[in-house]
Amino acid sequence: MDVKLLVLLCLLAVTTHVPSSTAKPISLVERCWCRSTLNTVPQRSIKELKFLHTPNCPFQVIAKLKNNREVCINPETKWLQRSLKKAINKVKKSRRQAGNNKLH
Template identity: 40%
Template sequence: MARTATAAAAPRAPGFLRAALLLLLLVAACRQAAEENVVTELRCQCLETMKGIHPRYIQSVKVTSPGPHCDRTEVIATLKNGQKVCLNPESPLVKKILDKLLNKGNTN
């Protein structure tokens, strides 16, 4: 069975047209990836908080102020075993821990 003339003579897209199409797809993929990163960063990190933890287990503390990502202050402590826990910034024990850490850095 012979091929029809229209199928054999179908024009191919020029190289620059294919390159432009690939570039368009690449830009769309990069834009989507960038939007996904922004969405995951624009939210609160702490869903549940602890009232406190003994300071000897804490390696470091990160305090994040309220902003467009989250409407509340977040206190995230990294423990010496590598685990991260969220602490309640309104808790008296957490306030004492933060005060101790701030004063520790100011004593020269």
């Protein structure tokens, strides 16, 4: 689970530091996965989160629900932002502890 979290955080870090693209016509082949987003999704119904960022689309968060349905969540939803901050802090803390253990 820690490896998945680390991969997730790395993807998030890369996508948040990439400048957004200018508006361009998108062909049918290059359509964005999320055409609309939800602001309210019960967290307990989420089984998995995926993060996507492509050159022609904004940062996208896709939630796979326990009923196997996939929905797009607004990436600026407050609970999602809080969860990501907690996850980043957890990884930073574990890295610091691992670094301190190597020194001893």
